[in-house]
Amino acid sequence: MNARQLPDAWDLPRPRYSGYACVWCGASLMQGGRSAGIASSARGKRYAVEVYECLPGQGCGSRAAPPKD
Numbered sequence: 001m002n003a004r005q006l007p008d009a010w011d012l013p014r015p016r017y018s019g020y021a022c023v024w025c026g027a028s029l030m031q032g033g034r035s036a037g038i039a040s041s042a043r044g045k046r047y048a049v050e051v052y053e054c055l056p057g058q059g060c061g062s063r064a065a066p067p068k069d
């Protein structure tokens with residue numbers, strides 16, 4: 001459901017790792033966000049965390065998923 005490769009979980013800044021900020025653009029998700037998938041790390045197969053992204057039409061969501069019509 002997500003075509004983009006998630007960044008390495010190990011490299012995520014704290015707010016993104018914790019789900020407070022968009023994993024892609026770093027915008028605050030205090031107004032809402034949606035799951036971007038599970039970010040894992042090449043440094044540890046058990047190291048994985050669910051991360052979040054901007055809602056469609058908000059933040060980078062408007063650029064990443066433009067309307068098809």
Ligand SMILES: [Zn+2]
Pocket residue numbers: 022023024025026027053054059060061
């Ligand atoms: Zn974003």
